[in-house]
Amino acid sequence: MSARPSTQEILEAQANELPLTEREIFEEFGNAYEDLLEKGKGTLEAMFGHEV
Numbered sequence: 462m463s464a465r466p467s468t469q470e471i472l473e474a475q476a477n478e479l480p481l482t483e484r485e486i487f488e489e490f491g492n493a494y495e496d497l498l499e500k501g502k503g504t505l506e507a508m509f510g511h512e513v
Contacts, residue, residue: 486494505513 502513
């Protein structure tokens with residue numbers, strides 16, 4: 462399946478998007494993203510039984 466040209470295009474696009482997405486989430490969104498996660502922290506800790 463990965464030999465099909467359309468599949469190769471999708472895989473290449475996906476590989477190129479990952480660094481951009483990581484930068485957006487962890488660098489550009491900064492504290493806003495952390496604040497968003499903070500709201501669900503108690504729920505996650507209750508689910509997993511340890512600090513997250």
